[in-house]
Amino acid sequence: MNKWLLITLGSISAITIIAQFMITNHKSAHILLIISQLPLVLTYILLLLFMVKKKRGSYILYPLQAYGRMAMSNYLGQTVVGIFILPMMIGYFSPSLIIYGLCIITWITQIIISNVWLKYIYYGPVEWVWRCFTYWRLVPLRK
Template sequence: MALENISTVFFSGALVMGFIILYQVKGIGKCLSVMTPYGRMGLTNYEMQSVIGCFIFSMWAFGSVFGSWGTTELFALGLVIYTMQVIFSKFWLKYFLYGPLEWFWRSATYLKLQPFRRK
């Protein structure tokens, strides 16, 4: 168990470093910039994934698909959800400065309503 936790930390670090290195490569960096809006709405996307996951994997939604889906199906589902969120984030940030939860968090932090719409 402890070895698995340590390897997870190293794998996560390697993944982050890999993205940093790829982002600095000229041609690849522009392709990765597609993820910028997704990152700017990180809290909203994280919570959206939780809501979507609860809906899909709950007994009352599609029946309990959690135990019947394999790794390939779950990976494909994750890619579909991620792609939809990237598209949604890019569209949202054309009209608004922040994601809805990011705006709420920022307003609560500063104890003052922050601007929300782009001018």
């Protein structure tokens, strides 16, 4: 993998994120957000691919397995946070700070909860309901 591409895209992404915190004009910050999405997504993809190829990277990514197994529950949880909690905080802080901060806090919280949850239970709550409707019977939930 070309690590220079990762470094370049990562630098562009970091600069645009920092610039969004410094810009006070909401329209300019939103335009910068739109422009920065492609380099940021490519940085995430390259970083994940780089980490998967390394033994230490696979070890670091291990907690994300549980997060992925509960993808639908986590997605709906993020939606609830975005609909109900985010609007309450927008008036007090910079929109960029709130969006990134709340996203990171929600993500870390969900990773922790997913790992604890799946130690004792086979499926996430929404995944369990989905599975029950798919098979038209109650599927065992607890391990």
